[in-house]
Amino acid sequence: MVGGHPHIEMGSLHDRSELEFEDESLVSPVAINRKARILDAVPGGPFAGVSQPWTVKRTRGGLFSSIRTVIFGTKINLLLPFGPAAILVHYFIGHTGVVFLLSLIGIVPLAERLGYATEQLAFFTGSTVGGLLNATFGNATEMIISLYALKNGMIRVVQQSLLGSILSNMLLVLGCAFLFGGIMHSKKDQVFNKAAAAVNSGLLLMAVMGLLFPAVLHFTHTEVHFGDSELALSRFSSCIMLLVYGCYLIFQLKSHSNLYAPVNEGGSPTEGDAEEDEAPEISQWEAIMWLAALTIWVSFLSGYLVDTIEGASKSWNMPIAFISVILLPIVGNAAEHASAVMFATKDKLDISLGVAIGSSTQISMFVIPFCVVVGWIMGQPMDLNFQLFETATLFMTVLVVAFLLQEGTSNYFKGLMLILCYVIVAASFFVHVDPKAGAD
Template identity: 70%
Template sequence: MISDHRSNLRKAQWETFNISLGPHMMGPMGEDEDPEIEMAALANSLPSTAKTYTPDGLNHIGTFSDATQSFSPSTTHGKLLRSINVVIMSAKINVLLPFGPVSIILHYLTRKHGLVFFFSLIGIIPLAERLGYATEQLAFYTGPTVGGLLNATFGNATEMIIAIYALKSGLIRVVQQSLLGSILSNMLLVLGCSFFSGGIVYWKKDQVFNKATAVVNSGLLLMAVMGLTFPAVLHFTHSEVQYGKSEVSLSRFSSCVMLVAYGSYLVFQLKSHSNLYNPIVNQEEGQIEDDSGEEEVPEVTLWEAIAWLAVLTIWISVLSEYLVDAIEGASESLNMPLAFISVILLPIVGNAAEHTSAIMFAMKDKLDITLGVAIGSSTQIAMFVIPFCVVVGWIMGKPMDLNFQLFETATLFITVLVVAFMLQEGTANYLKGLMLILCYLIVAASFFVHVDPKTSDD
């Protein structure tokens, strides 16, 4: 009995092995075999030392091979080419990039400051726009609030770099007027074009934005106007204790106070009252003002965005040096007032990134982001960049102060009042945008006929 059972078991094992080999190698199978014996024979026929590979194991093998491939030189080269294609080749405005190297060549081959200034100015435009693009890519990894702050900071990097080079060259009036022009450009031209473009797209309705944040920024801008007004009034009324020195001391003290106020504003914006900076709810549709159907994704990685920010900032710094060196000669050769170049032309180039992005957000009915770009940038220049330049001039031994002369100070004061009046209702339309643009044209014409006095007594 036992020997017969063993022989039957071996027979079942052999037939099961034939089944595993496939139909073409399968031998005859008895019709009276017990299925349980066949299954047991199949289990016993498998070797005990055989290794099985699960799908998880195969996935691990694939992951390891991918990781190995990602560190290969060919893959790194491919990622670099892809990043260059996304950042440099995909933007049509980058056809202006060759103007930068041409300006450097003209600087050493010729002494035509007008051409050097013009080519440097044109060459900085695509760099400023790409700097804004890299900042937007970085904002995908930092969140909307920090991203908006980074956008405003790196959006003002061009103005700050130009101001530091001008301060190093002793061109204090160029520093003052270029920073003043950045504030005027953001508050009137950028915001006006954004309101006008959004109003044309949404013709029959008023766009709404968060009025609370606009009120906070307006208050900070009025504080900045106060900080700029007192040194000018003190100087021109000849009521200072030490003529020519008290206004500098007052400017340095006020700059430190303004920096403290801006630091408090950052804490207010990012920590204590961050809920105020959330997008508002659309009262008509009951939804947050966002395109729910469009989900934007970053086009470059985190470290690629940081690397591009560094490269673009360095290249803007190089061109800014040649731009500042040629600005006075360009004013003479082009027969154009230095105040007009500093207040109007330089800020338009520096605000190229903010101008484009603010208009695009307004046309998508995202006015909170538009105000964060335009008014937030103006607030940062007034409360951080200008006091920072005063402190840097203090360190350099340059008499940089907050005395922006009566004409410039009065222009800034009236501009802040006009914009604050436009923002008090929390709505925007094409008429408000058109009014802001026309106000900027009046300001530009005023600086075109304005002659900067040679001395403060004049």
């Protein structure tokens, strides 16, 4: 008995070491990363930083590895040479229509890569903050183009391009997400968090109110001081909208973050499926550096794009309103378009809604008022009077989307309706003459 006891102790220690080894394999870096990604669904979760050490080890491949991943990782980057080609044509040939077309095509891969870098950064920030970052940098192209046009006094281009971005996100991007998601999951109706969608719909209706009153005040000739009252109301309303958007960020990220949790088929909140989680391909700092570099290049190329809008309109015999409302937003929304469709096909419709509707909310409640305030600082009379035709189009779009979102479900037919609504809007702006341009 005494002689056998040490053997039993040795065996138990050996078994215990095996169990400890098995336990360590259960909490391997991959498992830790998956668990951390689940808990990161709640901002500031207790394991928000657990996945970072493994990710840094995984992505520490140097500068050439990062370039290979970002530049050569997708076929859409075959369009990158169109950007430098636009600059060469501008200096050696000077044909404005060709420069505009080349700049337009060259911005497409940059917008998509901005979305990619934002998605990579979202791995380190959690889902809610990641969705906000995706919407923000997804709108970076539109904001850069708008600020450059505003600096040149092209106020109607700013108004129409931002309006077109809202229409494109709400009708084309969301419609394609519903359509392709419904086709991929044709045996069921996809579900999303209708409480969060209702909040965004309310914010969009508030934005319509902010745009509607200056337009009605102008066209009914009921201003106290013609022209001045409209501009003063726009600046006051813009400050209120910026304040509301700031409160909305606190509401979304802090006080009611649980409201934005994804839902399952039963409509109850869920934390997501760990098996479908993906690992980031670049590190956090690499994502930040790529965001800065891509933003600078988009800013540089946007200058050539804005400067040649009028020339392209004359050479193509196409209304400036159609170019500003339809063509520019389609390019600027390339990142949102790709992201929304990808997540919808993976049955992650809440993320698709966060990208499409969240982007529209951010443009209407932040970017547009921000441009009004920046124009105020620059001495440019940027206002919220988007003209009756554009305001009525936005109002009907918000109503249609709000009605389709109220059930909390989607299918391919709803997506088809939204896309065809966008076709009608595009056709309307193709035959629309801007009243100020007509007066000139």
